[in-house]
Amino acid sequence: MRICGFSLxxxxxxxxxxxxxxxxxxxxxxxxxxxxxxxxxSGGIPGLRGQQxxxxxxxxxxxxxxxxxxxxxxxxAKGYTDDEIAGLALHFSRLR
Numbered sequence: 001m002r003i004c005g006f007s008l009x010x011x012x013x014x015x016x017x018x019x020x021x022x023x024x025x026x027x028x029x030x031x032x033x034x035x036x037x038x039x040x041x042s043g044g045i046p047g048l049r050g051q052q053x054x055x056x057x058x059x060x061x062x063x064x065x066x067x068x069x070x071x072x073x074x075x076x077a078k079g080y081t082d083d084e085i086a087g088l089a090l091h092f093s094r095l096r
Contacts, residue, residue, distance in 0.1 A: 024087035031088075034072070039095055053093035060085045 034045050041047035048056065062068035063077035064085070080088070 024084070024091045027084060028088055028091045031092075039092055048092040049095040051093060053089045056092055057085055057089035060088065 028039075031039065031048065035041050035048050036045075039047060039049040059068065060073075060077050060080065063070055063073045064080060066074055068074065077085075
């Protein structure tokens with residue numbers, strides 16, 4: 001749980017850099033605390049690597065809206081802009 005809190009802190013710090021440079025890799029790196037360094041997930045945490053872009057974006061939007069329950073992601077997603085959600089979805093969909 002401590003790692004996820006740290007990931008939130010890094011995401012908040014990295015958000016302005018993402019907005020200015022459109023470099024989603026900085027923001028995506030914060031996801032590794034829970035989803036793993038290779039984004040393959042483990043245990044009850046799903047893998048993100050290679051998922052469909054639309055699916056990932058829709059899940060993040062559902063977390064943000066509060067329509068998909070979660071222990072952590074619903075709180076993290078509230079801090080993402082629509083552009084960040086789109087960028088994260090594209091990033092993880094391209095990982096093979």
